[in-house]
Structures are given as C-alpha cells and as structure tokens.
Amino acid sequence: MSTQTAAWLVLAMPLAGTLIIALGGRILTPRMAGWIGTSAIAAAFAFAVVTLVKLQGLGEEERHVASSLWDLANAGGLRVSLGIYVDPLSVLMILVVTGVSALIHLYSVGYMSSDEGYTRFFAYLNFFVFSMLLLVLAGNLILLIVGWAFVGAASYMLISYWYRRTTATAAGIKAFVINVIGDIGLVLGTFFIVRQMGVVDFGPLFEGAHSEFAKNDPSLVAGMILILVGAFAKSAQVPLHTWLPDAMEGPTPVSSLIHAATMVTAGVYLIARLHPLFEWAPTAATVGAIVGALTLLIAGTIGLTVTDLKRVIAYSTMSQIGLMIMGVCAAAYVGGLFHLMTHAFFKALLFMAAGSVISAMAGQQSLDRMRGLRKAMPFTFGCFIAGGLALSAFPLMSGFFSKDALLFEVGQRGGGWIVFYVIGYIGSVMTVLYTWRMLYRAFWGDPCPEAVELEGGHLHHAHEHTNPANGEVEDTEVGFPGAEHHIAERTWQMKVAMSALAVLSVLAGLIYLPFGITDTFEKFLEPTFADSIVTHPANDGLEVFGVILTSVLAIGLIAVAYRIWAVGEGRATAWQQRLPLLHRLFVNKWYFDELLDLLFVRPIAWFGRFSRDSFERVVIDGALVGGTSGIVRAGSSAVRALQTGLLRGYAGLVMVGLAAVLLYFLIRAA
Amino acid sequence: MLSTYAPAIVFVVLGTIIGIAFTVLNGVLGTSRPSPAKLDPYESGMASEIKQGFRFGISFYLVAMLFLLFDIEVLFLYPIAVQLRAFGTFALVETIVFIGLLTVALIYVWRRGALTWK
Amino acid sequence: MTSVLASVKGPEIDWAAFSPLLGLFGGALIVLMVGLSSPRVIRAHGVPALTIAAFGATIGLLIWEWNEQVSLIQDALILDRLTILITLLVCVAGIASTLLAWREQAAREIAHGEFFSLLLIAAGGMVVLAASRNLVTTFVGLELLSLPLYILCASRLRSERSLESGLKYLIVGSVGSATLLYGFAMLYGATGETDYAGILTQVVKEGLMGDALFLAAIGMTIVGLAFKASLAPFHQWTPDVYEGAPTPVTAFMSVATKAAALGVIVRLFFTALLPGVDDWRPAWIAIAVISILVGNVGALGQRSLKRMLAFSSIAQAGYLLVGVVVVTELGAEAVVLYLVVYLLANLAAFAVITVRERETGSDAIGSLRGLGARSPILAGAMTLAMLSLAGIPATAGFIGKFRLIEAAADGGYTWLGIVIVVGSMISLAYYLPVVAAMWRPDTEPGVDPATGRAVLAGGAQEAEAERGGWEATLVAAVMGAAILVFGIVPQPLFELVGDVLKGFGTG
Amino acid sequence: MNINWFLIVSALMFALGAIGVLVRRNPLVVLLCLELMLNAGNLALLGFSRMWGDGDGQIFAIVVMVVAACEVAIGLGIVVALYRRRLPIDVDELRELAG
Numbered sequence A: 001m002s003t004q005t006a007a008w009l010v011l012a013m014p015l016a017g018t019l020i021i022a023l024g025g026r027i028l029t030p031r032m033a034g035w036i037g038t039s040a041i042a043a044a045f046a047f048a049v050v051t052l053v054k055l056q057g058l059g060e061e062e063r064h065v066a067s068s069l070w071d072l073a074n075a076g077g078l079r080v081s082l083g084i085y086v087d088p089l090s091v092l093m094i095l096v097v098t099g100v101s102a103l104i105h106l107y108s109v110g111y112m113s114s115d116e117g118y119t120r121f122f123a124y125l126n127f128f129v130f131s132m133l134l135l136v137l138a139g140n141l142i143l144l145i146v147g148w149a150f151v152g153a154a155s156y157m158l159i160s161y162w163y164r165r166t167t168a169t170a171a172g173i174k175a176f177v178i179n180v181i182g183d184i185g186l187v188l189g190t191f192f193i194v195r196q197m198g199v200v201d202f203g204p205l206f207e208g209a210h211s212e213f214a215k216n217d218p219s220l221v222a223g224m225i226l227i228l229v230g231a232f233a234k235s236a237q238v239p240l241h242t243w244l245p246d247a248m249e250g251p252t253p254v255s256s257l258i259h260a261a262t263m264v265t266a267g268v269y270l271i272a273r274l275h276p277l278f279e280w281a282p283t284a285a286t287v288g289a290i291v292g293a294l295t296l297l298i299a300g301t302i303g304l305t306v307t308d309l310k311r312v313i314a315y316s317t318m319s320q321i322g323l324m325i326m327g328v329c330a331a332a333y334v335g336g337l338f339h340l341m342t343h344a345f346f347k348a349l350l351f352m353a354a355g356s357v358i359s360a361m362a363g364q365q366s367l368d369r370m371r372g373l374r375k376a377m378p379f380t381f382g383c384f385i386a387g388g389l390a391l392s393a394f395p396l397m398s399g400f401f402s403k404d405a406l407l408f409e410v411g412q413r414g415g416g417w418i419v420f421y422v423i424g425y426i427g428s429v430m431t432v433l434y435t436w437r438m439l440y441r442a443f444w445g446d447p448c449p450e451a452v453e454l455e456g457g458h459l460h461h462a463h464e465h466t467n468p469a470n471g472e473v474e475d476t477e478v479g480f481p482g483a484e485h486h487i488a489e490r491t492w493q494m495k496v497a498m499s500a501l502a503v504l505s506v507l508a509g510l511i512y513l514p515f516g517i518t519d520t521f522e523k524f525l526e527p528t529f530a531d532s533i534v535t536h537p538a539n540d541g542l543e544v545f546g547v548i549l550t551s552v553l554a555i556g557l558i559a560v561a562y563r564i565w566a567v568g569e570g571r572a573t574a575w576q577q578r579l580p581l582l583h584r585l586f587v588n589k590w591y592f593d594e595l596l597d598l599l600f601v602r603p604i605a606w607f608g609r610f611s612r613d614s615f616e617r618v619v620i621d622g623a624l625v626g627g628t629s630g631i632v633r634a635g636s637s638a639v640r641a642l643q644t645g646l647l648r649g650y651a652g653l654v655m656v657g658l659a660a661v662l663l664y665f666l667i668r669a670a
Numbered sequence B: 001m002l003s004t005y006a007p008a009i010v011f012v013v014l015g016t017i018i019g020i021a022f023t024v025l026n027g028v029l030g031t032s033r034p035s036p037a038k039l040d041p042y043e044s045g046m047a048s049e050i051k052q053g054f055r056f057g058i059s060f061y062l063v064a065m066l067f068l069l070f071d072i073e074v075l076f077l078y079p080i081a082v083q084l085r086a087f088g089t090f091a092l093v094e095t096i097v098f099i100g101l102l103t104v105a106l107i108y109v110w111r112r113g114a115l116t117w118k
Numbered sequence C: 001m002t003s004v005l006a007s008v009k010g011p012e013i014d015w016a017a018f019s020p021l022l023g024l025f026g027g028a029l030i031v032l033m034v035g036l037s038s039p040r041v042i043r044a045h046g047v048p049a050l051t052i053a054a055f056g057a058t059i060g061l062l063i064w065e066w067n068e069q070v071s072l073i074q075d076a077l078i079l080d081r082l083t084i085l086i087t088l089l090v091c092v093a094g095i096a097s098t099l100l101a102w103r104e105q106a107a108r109e110i111a112h113g114e115f116f117s118l119l120l121i122a123a124g125g126m127v128v129l130a131a132s133r134n135l136v137t138t139f140v141g142l143e144l145l146s147l148p149l150y151i152l153c154a155s156r157l158r159s160e161r162s163l164e165s166g167l168k169y170l171i172v173g174s175v176g177s178a179t180l181l182y183g184f185a186m187l188y189g190a191t192g193e194t195d196y197a198g199i200l201t202q203v204v205k206e207g208l209m210g211d212a213l214f215l216a217a218i219g220m221t222i223v224g225l226a227f228k229a230s231l232a233p234f235h236q237w238t239p240d241v242y243e244g245a246p247t248p249v250t251a252f253m254s255v256a257t258k259a260a261a262l263g264v265i266v267r268l269f270f271t272a273l274l275p276g277v278d279d280w281r282p283a284w285i286a287i288a289v290i291s292i293l294v295g296n297v298g299a300l301g302q303r304s305l306k307r308m309l310a311f312s313s314i315a316q317a318g319y320l321l322v323g324v325v326v327v328t329e330l331g332a333e334a335v336v337l338y339l340v341v342y343l344l345a346n347l348a349a350f351a352v353i354t355v356r357e358r359e360t361g362s363d364a365i366g367s368l369r370g371l372g373a374r375s376p377i378l379a380g381a382m383t384l385a386m387l388s389l390a391g392i393p394a395t396a397g398f399i400g401k402f403r404l405i406e407a408a409a410d411g412g413y414t415w416l417g418i419v420i421v422v423g424s425m426i427s428l429a430y431y432l433p434v435v436a437a438m439w440r441p442d443t444e445p446g447v448d449p450a451t452g453r454a455v456l457a458g459g460a461q462e463a464e465a466e467r468g469g470w471e472a473t474l475v476a477a478v479m480g481a482a483i484l485v486f487g488i489v490p491q492p493l494f495e496l497v498g499d500v501l502k503g504f505g506t507g
Numbered sequence D: 001m002n003i004n005w006f007l008i009v010s011a012l013m014f015a016l017g018a019i020g021v022l023v024r025r026n027p028l029v030v031l032l033c034l035e036l037m038l039n040a041g042n043l044a045l046l047g048f049s050r051m052w053g054d055g056d057g058q059i060f061a062i063v064v065m066v067v068a069a070c071e072v073a074i075g076l077g078i079v080v081a082l083y084r085r086r087l088p089i090d091v092d093e094l095r096e097l098a099g
Helices: A003-023 A030-057 A088-111 A118-137 A141-159 A166-197 A202-212 A218-234 A243-249 A252-261 A263-273 A275-280 A282-303 A309-329 A333-360 A378-391 A398-412 A417-443 A449-455 A492-511 A520-529 A540-566 A569-578 A580-626 A631-642 A647-669 B002-029 B058-082 B089-111 C002-006 C015-034 C040-064 C081-101 C105-109 C112-131 C135-153 C160-191 C196-206 C212-228 C237-244 C247-270 C274-299 C305-325 C329-360 C376-390 C396-410 C414-438 C458-468 C470-488 C491-497 D003-023 D027-052 D056-084
Strands: A065-075 A078-086 C070-072 C077-079
Touching (some): A003 A030, A003 A065, A003 A078, A003 A088, A030 A118, A078 A088, A088 A118, A088 A252, A088 A520, A118 A141, A118 A263, A141 A218, A141 A243, A141 A252, A141 A263, A166 A218, A166 A243, A166 C414, A202 A275, A218 A263, A218 A282, A252 A263, A252 A309, A252 A333, A275 A282, A282 A309, A282 A417, A333 A378, A333 A398, A333 A449, A333 A520, A378 A398, A378 A492, A398 A492, A398 A540, A417 A540, A631 C274, A647 C274, A647 D003, B058 D056, B089 C015, C015 C070, C015 C112, C040 C112, C077 C112, C081 C112, C081 C329, C105 C112, C112 C135, C135 C160, C135 C247, C135 D056, C196 C274, C212 C274, C237 C247, C247 C305, C247 C329, C274 C305, C274 C414, C305 C329, C305 C414, C329 C491, C376 C396, C376 C414, C376 C470, C396 C470, D003 D027
C-alpha cells in the first residue's frame, strides 16, 4: 500500500461509516450503529498509522505527496482537482483526529446509550470526522473550503442534536451563522490569493508565492487577513467567539470532540498549513498573533467567572486556542502543533470527565450545585486531576512540555515578540486559576446531595427532566436527552476511553522534551516547515527560565487556588466564631485573601463579566447577529410596510423610481 | 402646413361652439316644470321592467372582447396591402398563413362556446 | 421607399435556425386544438404530455442547432449561443412547470388546452425576447411573454387571490411595458433605427453619447426592463403576484422570465447601448444594490414560502445584474451560469411547495414541518434548494455565486462582490429556518401543522398525499440531484456556459 | 410641423395616463389610462417616423396597437371574472395580498 492509498482509505472509512449508518438506519439496531461508527473511525486510525509509517519510509525531501482522483473543474485557466496532500503536518492532524475521535466514539457508545436518537448521533459524528479529515487532507484551497464548510454543517447538526431543546437549536443557528461569516472570509481571502497566483494546489501555491507577490504585498496581506477571519470564526477567536460557549448545548461527546479536540483547532492547522504565505505577509501574521493573544486573555478572564462546568472548559478551550494561534502566527509551529496535540488529549479528557460529572448530577451543569464529588466518583476525579494538571502545565505533564515549547519558541524570536511571550505567561496564570477553581469547587468540600447518594451506591435521577439552561421541562423522546445517565465508574466504554486519554495526557510530552533530550516530534515535522524563512536565534538561558517559571507558576497558583476556593469562606467564618483569638492570628491572612480578591480576582472577574455581558451581548449579538432591534430587522419591517397590497401605491413607487432614473439621465445629459 | 387642416379645425371649433351654445340656451330660455311622471325613463306606457343597477350580460362583454381582438388583428393586413406588389407571392403566403391562424383561433372560440349567447 | 423595397422578394428565413421558435408556437397551436377534444383523459393527461413533447422537441432542435450563429428575418432575431442557452433554460423550466401543473386546479378551471398553450406561447415570447436584435421584435417578445402570464396568473378563476394577482400584474406590468415602449420610441427618435446594430452605428457615427433624447431613452428602457426582471424599486408587484398565482405558474415565471429578461438586458446593453456604458452603468449598479438589499431584507420574517421566494428572487436578480454591469465576457458567462443554478434551486423549491400546498392547502413555512420524516426526498431537495440559493459550498449555488463575485472582481467592481456576500449572509436568516422547519418533527401527531386543525383520520391524509402526485416529486428529486452534482462537479456547467458571447455580433 | 409638438403632446398623454393609473380606482378606467400611456408611445413613434421619413415607426405603432388591444381584452376578462365572483370592481379593494 502506498502512502496515497493509505491516506485515501483514511478518508474513505468515516464516509463509509456515515453512509452505512445513515442508509441502514432502519435495519441496524442502535447498538450496532454505534459499533459500526466506532470501528470505522478505528479503521481510519489504523490507516492513518499506516500512512505515517509509509511516509516516514520516504526520504526526507520526498515527504510531501499529492494525489488526485479527478478534476472538479477546469475553467478560466484554473484547475481544481479532488486531490489530497500528505505531508507530516497533515499526517499529524489525521492521527490526532482519528485517534481522539475513535476514543470519543467509544465513549459515546456508553454515554449516549439511552438516547433515542442514538443512530442519528453516530451518523452525524462519522460525517463530522469525514469532513474534518477532508479539511486536513485537502490538497488545494477549494477542497479545503469544502471540508471547512462541511465541518461547520456537521457542527451545526451536532450542536442542535437535541433539536427539541430551544436553547440547542438557537445555539446551532448562532454557530452556523458565525461560521458562515468565517467561511465567507475564507472564500474571499482565497479569492485574493488565487486571482493573483492562478493555482489552488498547495505545492505550486507555496512555491510560487514568493515570486508572485512582493513581501507584504497589500493584496496578499488583505487575502491572508480574510483567511484569518475564517480561522478566527472556526477557532472561536475574538470577536467571532461567542458561538463556542453556546455550542456547549450539544451532547458532551460533541463538545469533547468538535469543540475542544479537533474542529476548533482547524484555524491553527490552517495557519500552519499556509505558513509560507503568512510568513510572506508578516503584517497578517502579526494581526493573527494579536487576536490570539487577546482571546487568550479575554477567554481566560471569562473562564474565571462562569459557573457552568462545561462553559468553564469551553472558555479554557478558547483561551488555549488563542495561545496556539498566537504561537503559529509567531512562527512557533512545532510548539504550536505540539500544544494542539496535547491539548486535544487533555481537553477531550476533561470534557469526558465533565460529562461523567454531569451525569452524576442528573444533567445539572452548574458549579454552584456541585461539591465534594471526590469520594463518590474516584475514577472521574482521577481523570479530572490528570487533565487539570496537564492543562495547568504542572511539571512533567504533557501540557507542561507543550506550553513550554510553544512559549519558548515565541520568546526565541526576540524583539517585539517578547510581548506575546509575556502575555502567554499571564494567560498561564489564569489557566491555572480557573482550572483549579473548577476542580476544587466540584470535588472538594462537603459532598452535595447527589454525591452522597452516589456514595450510597445509587445514581441520582431527577424526577422531572429539565433543560439545565432554562429549566424547561422535557420528556426523553427523540430530540431530548435520553432517560438514563451514565458515569465512567459504571460504563466500561467510557472508562477505557478516558483511561487511554489520561495516559496520553500524562505521557504525551515525552516525544518532545526541552533541552533537546528528545526531539522526535520536531524531527517528524521538519520536512513541512523546512521552507520556513523565520529564524529562531538560540537562547539557552530563556529555555531554562521558561521551564522554571512554568513550574513555579503551576505549583504556586494551584496552592493559591486552594486557598481561595477549597478552603472556603464558610469554614473560616466558623473558626472565627469559635476561636475569636485565633481569628486575630489569621487576620493577616484574611487581608491577604481579600487583597488578593480585590487586586486580582475582582478586577478580572469584573472584566470577565464585562466581556461576557456587554461585549458579547451588545456588540456581537446585538449589532452583528441582530436581535429584534437589529438594523436588518428594522429594514425588513420598512420594506414590508411599503408592501401595502395597494395597487395604486405600487404604481406610485414605480413613478417615483422612473422619475429618479430619468432625472439621473437628464442630469448626465446636461 | 397647418393651413391644410384649417377647414377641419374650423369645423371642429364651430361644431363645439354651436353644440355648447344650444345646450346652454335651452337650459336658460326654456321653462322647467318637472313632475315624477316626466322623470320616469318612459313617460308613458308600462312601468319599466329594467332595474336601476342594470349591467350588460357577460356574453356581451365576451363577444365585445372577441370582436375587439379579431378586429384589431386585421390591422396587420394593412402594411402587407401597401407593399403587396413588392413582396409578391411571399405576401400572399404570409396573408394566408395569418388568416389561417385567425381561423384556428375562431374555431377554438367557437368550439369553446364563447359565441353562444347565454 | 417603394423603389428600394421593390427589389425585395420577402425576407430570407433560415428555417432550420427558426425551428425552435416554430416548435414552441406550433406546439401551442396543437395543444390548444387537442384541448378541445371531448375525452377527459386526453384533456387532463394528453395535453400536458403534448406540451412536454413540444418543449422536448424544441430542446432537440436546439441541440441540432448548437453551434450555429445565424441571424433571422433580416437581423430581427438572432440564433447564437446566448439565445440557445436562454431557450434551453426556458424549455427546462417549461417542462418542469408542466409537470408541476399536471394536477393543477387552475389548469382544470381555465381548460387544459388554454393553460398549457399559454405556457408554450409565453415560452415562445421569452425566446423571441432573448433572440431579438430589433426594438420591434423586442417589444413583441416582451408582450408575448407578458400577456399569457397575466392570464395564467389569474387562471384560478374561483380564487380571489389569483384574480387579484392577475389584475395587479396586468396593470403594473402594462405601466412597465408603456414605459419601455416610450423608451424605445425615443431610442428610435434619437437614432432613426430600430435595429440594434443600426442603433449602435448611428450612435457612434453621430456621437449621440451625451444626447438628452438618447439618455432619456436609456433611462426609460432600464425602467421597463427592470420591471420584467423584478428589480427594486420596480419590484412591488412580485411578492403579490408570486403569492397569488398558481404555484406552477409562479415557478415558471420566477425562473423563465428572469432568464429572458436578463438575456435581453445583456444583448441590448452589450450591443446597441454599449456606447452609453458610462451613463447607464451607475444606474444599473444602483438598481442592483437596492435590489439586493430590498430583496434580502424583505424576505426576512415572511410566513408564506412563495412570498419569501419572491423577495429572494428580487435579491437574486440583483446578484445577476452584477454580472451585467461589469460588461465583460466573464460577466455574461457568470450571468448565464447563475441563471442555471438559480433555475435548479427555484424549481426544486417550487416543486416541494406545490406538493405541500396540495397536501395542506397552505404555503406557509410551518406547512413544511415534519416533512423530513415523512418524505426525505422532498425535504432533501428543499434543503439543497435553500442551501444553494444561500450559496453554501458543495451546492451549485456556491459555484454560481463564486463565479459572479469573480466576474465582479475581474471587472474592477470587487465592492459589488462584497455586496453579494453581505446579501447572502442576510439571506441565511430566512433560508435556514425553512431547512430547520422541515427537519423538525410535528409538534403533535394528528394535527395539521399548517393550520393547527386536527386532521380526520390516517386514511384521509394518505388520500391527500396522493394528490401531491409523483410528477412534482420527480421534479424536486431531479433538480435537487442536479444541485448537488453540479455543486461537486461543476465542470460541465462551466463548459455549458463557456463562449456564451460566441456569435454575439453575427449578422 | 416641429417634432417637438408631437413630443410635447405625447409626453402630456403619457403623464395623463400615468396620473390616471395613480388616481382612478375603477379598473376599467385604469385600463383606459394604460391605453393612453401606450398611445403616447405610439404618437411619439409616429412623430419620429415622420421626422426620419421611414416606415419603421409606423410598423412599430401597428404592433403596439394590437398589443394594446390584447392588454385591454385580458384586463376586461379579469374584470368580468371578478364581477362573476361578486368581488368589488375597485383596485383599492384588492388588498388580499400584502406584506
């Protein structure tokens, strides 16, 4: 089997899975559909591994293989083919996508098993994987756009999967609209590039870019910024990010797969894929880095204030992707992609664990209700800790090495990029805080009623099924979540998937350790980025500094978080009443906490609230998407008010129009 | 050029003036003693059967429209008539085809029963 | 004058090139006569079958004449690639509309023969319009297409809405015709010619570019043609007429009239009026932008699907104009390409509406609820149609829009391309709810989703579904498949519309 | 006679017709006004035909007359249908379709 064949088969597997599940819907039992979907993706992963092996078997210079099935269009001197492009970057992506997807499919087999629309769920999920693979394997910009649009559609279908939930359908529409804004940006951007270059295939595109465009050519910069708009929308970057928190309305495996591990990282992939163009348009790259950095900060602050468990992780995703975008825009490709990979592992794991927690809470997602789940669900707790440690870059965890590698590469560039280096660390501070706030609030403290019930061996079930977002009463038929809840402790499929990811979250860092201890990952990606024109001056001191700073931040801030959220105010008040003298001794600490609160937590919280309430609601939702008061709606009622049905009124408007046209022409004549 | 039409213009103007003059004179000079009987549509004989809101029957409009259409189509024969010699046989064939088409239309109208008075 | 004409022995007519027109008009005559026959089966099924045969024969004749470029009847008409393509579109629309009208109430009410022969005559008028190279034939073509459509709109004699739409269309349409006629009269007055070619030479020779009469003529011509293409602000008849007319007629009107109107706009403004391009271009641009805005904005929040599609067609006409104002060959190609994809999407949508209207008696968006579960073919076709109209990738509509934007940018009007994009973004807000409604199940089984009334029994509903007819489903399926196929493999489309201006100036 | 006179009269006729369409509510009168507008075009055609001394304008005018007759016939047909359905013969009352 050649490299191309294996890559085509990777693409074919999920498509076959989709078709089998969609067409055989009536014949297949739901359980069979689940297993067919899972095995299709597992097969795709197997072929992805074969692709990897075959590609590595080629010489370093030949590790980019283009293959095309047939020509889609050949008009006006532009040839567009149904072709794929296999190189280390796309192989890395297909490995991550198929690997994580396979595990999440497995998890879903257990997690979704009581849902009435089980079969449909797997058809959608397989379709998503197919679209995502099409996106990352696409050999030209046009096919990439098609994959890009397909993942948007799949995401829309999966967010609105519980289609009788009003909040879910609204979230789906919002995601779709914002993604289409991005698609349009991507299409227009492509247009700018293709118009000048006359080719859409990646190989010739990259080779010809430096001769067709001057460095920082205005039309190239404009095109790349438009393409960035596409990347921002898909990767939920400011200001096109508002769909992602709402997308949490979808089932948890969807959040895990699409809105954490794979689809939302498409923007990072796109920038890395088009790096020869971005490097040739440094202005666009800088814009991308600025937006990434902004997102990193804004999402981090919001993550500190929201109380919905899934939304905390969603904002964390936004923030981490902001970091990656900042990284790849700063030419920290290896670090950025390394972080993409480890993030896929630990974020998928966190979502899976969150799904298990939500099940234990009978669908409740609010952190205010959760308390002391540690003893009730030890396995989930363990996974949460593994994911949380990785996310907060705790030393020796995968996230530690990847974040470190990313920021080190950014810092190595020196000059103005140092600003982004610093912002990256500020972001890390918030990452640790919100991660551990979530962990401490959900798992520490006195057990909440649900946790007590679970400790007694019984899974809590609500008397009435309600929508956690607005409290509407629901039944459990198709279109709403199913009746049963499943936790990892009692469902082997979930347990297997989470264990695998937990191991990866802890150990995946070993393939790329600092100080050149291991460089497997860098060596692997080298052929793709060999043509990079950005140089990173060596800076060993920085590397040491980075490793130490990251460790100190992670360990220190976990302790700070413990003080704020685990050792709650309630406990302190109780002590104060019992031992008024000891209280004095703790006064200073109290001041410290309050000072911390005043200086640190409150401003951030305020900014987070502002970002969420004012910025998102007013600017994004109000003016762009348009509520009842939007500009577009006003225009609509005006047009329809003119449509009175009164014939003479129509004739009147015609006369006015005629007069206007005539007046124009007579003025031209004069 | 205008002088060519002078007699016609004089005729129209005189006609208008005389018409208006007589009507006005009649109203001014004549006596007017209206009575209910005089205002009836028919001053003598039987009372009118026809009610006030009378309208022509549908068939009237139908036939009128058909007449209008067939009548106006004949207009197309005028240019041919003017240039009959120039076009020769072609004009003859054209005319026959045209009249043939009209005949088809007539047959259709007739078969659909539009010509039967209801 | 007589002496010159004495030498003329009738105009030369290339009968082969003339044959597509004869196919349509001859078909109309035959259909009319067959419609008189007494057996009900012949009237109800023979007549539409014959109509399809006539359209099919015309398509056959077109294929026979595919590579010809001939001028007909002393250059009054021309058979070139543009004519052939527009005729092809009109015939496809005609076949689809005939299939939709097969069980149509309206056809029964005004007699099948009349209904279908009027359809054929209107199609013939569209061909004359698109093929004409003379002001007189242009006007004749315009009226030949308009007059039958006035009647067809009012053909549901027992429905007040149908009559209202017919009368409204007639009156507003006639105002448009009169305006156009006045424009033509002035054009003739300014140049002394009725031939497009003659007008062009005269304008160039006499330097009439800034002449008041010539410019006023262009102005009135623009207004008259804008009417027929339903461009804002001359659009107001469109929603009312589309809603009131029988759905198959609306389908035909929305697609074929637009094709013919755009055809004549391209021909007239690319030849006879080309010297005045600097003057007329801003006017068309203004009309295009207003149409895109008014159409997209007006379609928001409409309850009736036909009304929504009417506003959408106004916006689409605006997009199409963008291909005209750039005045390039690429622009003309983009216009025809977009006409093709617009035809596919609109016919698919109207086919579904026809079926639903027969089943539920309503064309409200709500009447589509639960269609996805009951009839995946119809719902799939409608979804594709909506996505295609919105220009989502992997549908033909995306290809069409991409080409238009490309033409705009190529012609130096990138900002018009952006207007198209903005319009498309707004349009998602009314196309997507349709898709969403279809794939959502009925709220309560046993309740008619459109009216909220309880339906009687299962049997009654099945009988109603029977009335929808397989013909409409066939149209929906074929059009939907074509949208998808051309969305993925657009090459045949590019080849079809390539060289659209081939033979444009012949004769 | 100067062509301008023809044009002025025809423009006046066109304007009168347009005003008639705007202000009259009886569809029959509206149809009459439409005729007026078409015939304004005819007058202009004939005037120009005279000015250029060729027959094109006259032929055009004949075609227009036929078209005008057809329009009126269709208009009358619809009015008759409205009358049969006992609907008001008033364009302002035709407001079923709006919005």
